[in-house]
Amino acid sequence: MYENTLLGKAYFTRVIVDMAAMAERERDYLAQLDSPIGDGDHGINLSIGFREVTKKLPEWENENLTSLFKKVGMTLLGKVGGAAGPLYGGFFMKFGEAANNKDEVTFEELALMFKSGVELVESRGKAVIADKTMVDTLRPALDTLLAAVEAKTEPLTAFEQCLKAAEKGRDSTIPLIAKKGRAVRLGERAIGHLDPGSASSYMILNIFFDNLKKELA
């Protein structure tokens, strides 16, 4: 059934454009989430990175999905800095790599691209669930997505389930004590705060879903 849902450059380009818009729109919100438990820079650095992506995007018109996301990832890695640079930069590089230089992928292949990206975040960040990081959003989202694909669930339903798991994972960070990042030094004082990385990664997943809805409408 997934053979009929091909996602091409147009879809992924819209996703990139929307992520850049999100980084601008949510900049102060993410910075504010970061303030009580990190250093208040998460939203600002993402906006710095995506401004550069936006500037270069027109030059990448002829790239395939692998080289396109490699460039997105390299740009974020080079411009964002902090932990978010290597994590999001690495995520998109691995995400693209799993597209095997194609110009379009099936929904199943998209799920495998996410798998590749999330695994990079886990290994580079050395984080697992309940460390109060973006892994709390990404890992349950991925597991749900892969299970749905395995069950041949229709794409929009599959992604909706994925997003629900992501949302639950994101909100699960609120009562947690941080085990990674700057918030780790706070001990119990991090309790009660939403982790900004888990929030931004939920927003990014949501953008993939929103555009999938438009694509399949």
Add this chain to the structure above:
Amino acid sequence: MRRLINDPYEIVEEMLQGYVKAFGKQVKLLEHDGRVVVSKNAPKKDKVGVIVGGGSGHEPLFLGYVGDGFADAAVIGNINTSPSPEPCYNSVKAVDAGKGCIYLYGNYAGDVMNFDIGAEMAAEDGIRVETVLVTDDVISSTDVEGRRGIAGDFFVFKVAAAAAEERLDLDGVVAAAKKANANCATMGVALGAAEHPTTGKEMFEMESGDMEIGMGIHGEPGVRRGKTEPADAVVKEIMDVLVPELKLAKGDEVCVLVNSLGATPLMDLFVAYRKVAEILEELGVGVHKTFIGSYASTMNMPGSSVTLLKVDEELKRFIDYPTNAPYFVQI
């Protein structure tokens, strides 16, 4: 916002351009990477390359300590944000003299990730890069390895740089840096927040008249918040932590750094030092050298910290080693 700036998205680049114009005799920006400040004399023959770095907003930290006798390069990130891997790698290529390089920076997850990738890239070119993380902020974690690096960066960088100048090999420079770090402890107090130039807002909320003991230089919350107390009481609370941390006893010697986080006047630092000196005198601990001023800031944050470095003859020699770094000239 009480900051005099242009486009906040250009603030780091504009700062760096101004800095190298101001101190062009000692430093320059790398031609192909505007986020790497290098000493005019780097690379120096047969010397281990000493590379420091971290986020912007802590000036003179990092860039101010590049120069002959101090760091060979500083890698500069966005505000409060580690630099990305490429400038970390480019700094190695710029200052390596065939003896390898050492990365020195405060212990933060983002810095570790980016500098580690830089070191991996250098390893692919056959250049050995070792890392020593500064962990002087005593109250930031109960286990030493989890502690962050703050004003103690200055002492650890200075010692490692002098060891490299004396032509110790990379293992020797690493050992000197670790020795300095193990003998260095800092504790600070925040009296308010810095203003982030991009959001135009204070980085965290703090009521006027409050103080927070142990707050980090990025505004990471500390151990205790309350009404601001007299300087002597605050300094005593800080020294009550630092002295046992370094197991200071009669006959020991220390270097003392009383640091302003940016908005605390020199006047207050001397008031604080007066109490530090009194406590050390009572303990019979000697003072080898004092450093009073803004050595590691958080832009315009009001607050200060006390750093003690317990020194022996070797560490004293490294601290006293001459340098022409713009923010720490010593003959």
